[in-house]
Amino acid sequence: MSPIDATDRRIVGATQAGLPFVPRPYHAVAEGLGLDPEEVMARLRRMLEAGIVRRIGAVPNHYALGWTANGMSVWDVDEGALPGLGPKVGALPFVSHCYRRPRRPPLWPYNLFAMVHGRDSGEVDAKVGEIAALLGSSARAHDVLVSTRILKKTGLRLARQEGAPA
Amino acid sequence: MDAIDRRLVNGLQGGFPIEERPFAAVGARFDLSEDEAVARLKALREGGVLSRFGPMYDAERMGGAVTLCAMRVPEERFDEVADAVNAFAEVAHNYARAHALNMWFVLAVGDPAEIPRVIGRIEWATGLDVLDLPKLDEYFLDLRLSA
Structure with a gap:
């Protein structure tokens, strides 16, 4: 149902x-x-x-608020350590989204994603350093993917608009 | 943006009431009239300070699905591929990122069975492989940005 x-x-x-x-x-x-x-x-x-609506209110635009730098930090973390460490990374105040995702070797070795926000790239680098310190030797490798362009941002469209063709 | 706008942006990232005149309730909380509350929030939305104002839905709890996809797009085809990917209504966000995997987009669908179908159609439309990186666990924190 x-x-x-x-x-x-x-x-x-x-x-x-x-x-x-x-x-x-x-x-x-x-x-x-x-x-x-x-x-x-x-x-x-x-x-x-029921949590189907997460919340009702204002969704600020990161860029308009001066959070102009962001980096998608990705980490290759020991699976056994993730249940303990993942929530700690997710709880950091500058991390907006933190997920475990599958590795896709050889192209993609990373299983932890943490989106980091800052006012400039130096701040993002410093925050990535904090995550590295928190993960310690449980992280074998990491990378930071900086967004260079927004190609599309419509937000989720989960149901068709009224009157829109099916 | 003045001090009142800042308080609205910081204080209204959730908790907008479900009642007949919610802006009047917001006004009472922020010491504004109902009309001022409507006008200020409207101006923040229209000026781009807010990217949205209203309910935020959880796709999975509605029975839908969301996934993150990555593609390795040859530089000379980048704009053409971006147009082809963005043409799919299921693509909610799409970002260029500095990496060999240089295009990252989010798919949102009403039915989880749609995910592989849409990925197949994107691969067919672009002639490129799509890496599907679904969320396996969420280490949740609701970021409240401060203005």
């Missing part, structure tokens, strides 16, 4: 790009969908409680 039904999916489709800036945003969404505003709000509350 899908965790969300067709009506939830319509609400997701209508709000995933953002809420309208009007005094009654949920009512505006409901009106656009032909739904009762109370039902739209009840469904959003349920999705928030």
Whole structure:
């Protein structure tokens, strides 16, 4: 069974790009969908409680806030050490995303990804050094992949927009 | 961006209420009128300080799937391949990165079975291999950027 039904999916489709800036945003969404505003709000509350909605609010643009440097740091870490060390890396204040992913040898030897943010590249380097110190000898190798261009950034589009072709 | 904007950006990265007049509640919290709260957040969004304002959905908890993909794209084909990859609606973000694997994009789909299908279509459209690097574990921290 899908965790969300067709009506939830319509609400997701209508709000995933953002809420309208009007005094009654949920009512505006409901009106656009032909739904009762109370039902739209009840469904959003349920999705928030279930973690389907992670949170509701402002998503700042890193660049506009001066966090202009970022590096995707990638690490080849002993699998046995990851359950202990991964959460410590993820808890560092300058790490926004931290995941274990599969290695793809020989092209890709790294199994830990930690996205590091800073105000300049020197700050990113220093923070990568902090991660290296934390991982110690459990990390055999690492690299930092700096983004040189944003090619596309639409955010997740998880449900089709209302009225969009199927 | 003034001090009030900064407080809004820092203080509203979650917790926007689900109620009839949520901007009035935000205004009360930040000592603004409802109209000021609407206008300031709208201006922050339109000015690009916010990349979005609203609910952030978790694709996997909705029954969907997300994965990170990497490609090694010959430099002379880079723009053409970027256009071909970006044309897929399932591609949410795409970044050029300084590495032999020089194109990194995120796929988001409503059904996990779609991931290999979309990757196959991207490989067919570009003639290049796509490395699929799905998340196996998440060491979670919700970054709250400070303005």
